[in-house]
Amino acid sequence: MSNFDQYLSEHREQHLEELREFLRIPSISTLSTHKADVRRAAEFLAEQARAIGFEHVELLETPRHPVLYADWLHAPGRPTVLVYGHYDVQPVDPLHLWTSPPFEPEIRDGKLYARGASDDKGPVFMHLKSFEALLRTAGSLPVNVKLCIEGEEEIGSPHLPQVLADHQERFQADVIVISDTPMLAPGRPAVCYGLRGLAALEVHVYGANSDLHSGLYGGMVQNAVHALVEVLASMRGPDGRVQVAGFYDGVQSLSAEERQAFADLAYDEVATAQTLGVDTLFGEAGYTALERVWARPTLEVNGIYGGFQGEGTKTVIPNEAHAKITCRLVPDQDPVRIQQLIRQHVLTHLPPGARAEVTLQDTGRPYVTPFHHPAIQLAAKAYEEAYGVPASFIRMGGSIPVVEVFDRLVGAPVVLMGFGLPDENFHAPNEHFSLDNFDKGLRTLCRYWTGLPDALRE
Incomplete structure (x- = not known):
């Protein structure tokens, strides 16, 4: 067992309680009545970053909700990683469909139920704790790190592009890592390389x-x-x-390589139709369901x-x-x-x-990046080491508009390595996050940060 593995195991309950504290904050960005709560969530993360050892911790103000910036830049000659995420959440309506109150986190059957558990407070928190584990066990990080965590993603990130433009030099990095995409299925990790x-x-x-x-x-x-x-x-x-x-x-047409890669995933369209309660799936003729939802x-x-x-x-x-x-x-x-x-x-x-x-x-704007880039290939390797199975390379049918903005303003490859599952009810009642993915995801991230310097030298 590695040092960070042991640290994460020993501090698991503490980390889960801290995550529950984060999830109790009703940081609903679209409702003006929760503006103070959104700021409180930003301040919670700022305090977490300071406690871990990040420096230059600052809330960059916007006309609505602030962007958290922080950095740790003590790895000379090593790559710089920019981690993006968001601390705002969706409204909780209809409230009567929640089994437990949305801002009173509850663990049931190995899942943590709360608004924001999967989208995106859980993954954001995991990034911070992966850095904490490495700092506490090694005394330093293997890479330089910058944080960019916003409070307006659920309302379309209206002010983040201007923040990035105004502070373009501050946000420069060699790699951008985002954990706001789903895995393919339970036990099937996936690296996303394209968004609609x-x-x-x-x-x-x-x-x-x-x-x-x-x-x-x-x-x-x-x-x-x-x-x-x-x-x-x-x-x-x-x-x-x-x-x-x-x-x-x-x-753009799908390449033969991509079409074959999608086919190799053996996606069960009949089972999906049955799960959705329809007699058949429907979409543009001439394409499979995965091709339609990811690339058409x-x-x-x-x-x-x-x-x-x-x-x-x-x-x-x-x-x-x-x-x-x-x-x-x-x-x-x-x-x-x-x-x-x-x-x-x-x-x-x-x-x-x-x-x-x-x-x-x-x-x-849509975004697609070549999945042969070493930073993206390393993500698949880190997943495989933590989960024990090969990771898939996928596109995602949803949109994260700020990814294209990062690509344009920062010019670094964007690595989309998520830990949520498609059925975890983000944006819906009873949102939840698998604690198995919480545990394995933390170890995936630690392995990724550790391997990144060598991967980018190759």
Whole structure:
């Protein structure tokens, strides 16, 4: 057993209690009523960093929630690692679906239940404790380390790009490590090398200047709900392919190597369909489920509303209807251009007697990095040493927009090595984190930091 293994074993209960203390802070970034709690979470991490031995610990202010910076730079000639994470969490609604209160952490069946346990307080805390274990047992770290832990990831990181630009020299590093992606499955670690981008918007369709009696006006005026449904139906064909003109322009094709790597994972589409309670999976024709969710773009209607919503019947012709849309994007799609293409599509396909407005919302660029980089290959090796099985190389269907910002402003490879599981209910009631991954993840990180100097010299 290595020295850090023994240290982590001896201090496990202490570390879990400290993590529970962190999880008790309701740092919900989107709710102004929790602004003080979000700051309290930042200050908790700042104190943890100081206690471990980090220096230059500072909360970099933004118009909303601060970014924690700290560093340990006493390994001359060794690489510098920038660790990114976030301490803010999602709202907890619907509260009645939680088995235990979301901010009263509880361990059940080897899992730690609390909001933020998996996304992203647990993994952020693990990074700090991996550095603590190495400092306490070796007296120093094998690499230089900088921390960048923000409080606005769950609201789209609106201010972090400016913070990174304003402090670009301070955040320079040789490698960026982020633990905010899932593993493939229990006992199946995975290194993520690609993320989809995001383009969000809302479509508003209007008919007459008020709701109308369907007996007096039915057949005479356009129904806003019908008009909206017609526009939405025109956006996707029966084969799952998006019908917006120009949507696929520039989309990079999967290489034969990647397609084979995805196939080698032996993903069970039938079992997934059964788990989800559907008779079959659906998506763009010509691609497997993994290819579609990791490496193909999508357009999804996330919500639609308009007209009478109450109990019973109301014979009305709605004068307005609304839809929320998000697109997951892949290289080389520009999210702003995609928004404009969809806006034009709405205006082109709007039926007579209606008018439309399109509100543009969040965007995030996709990110893919070559998984042959030694820093990424080392992550797979560290996983295998800790978990006893080879790690897979995967993409992720979700978005972490700040990854592309790091790539552009820092210019270092981004290593996405997560420890959560796809079914751990992040963003949902009963979020939880496997303590097996807490234990093995800490050891994975320690092995990664220890091996990084040699890996980057090769």
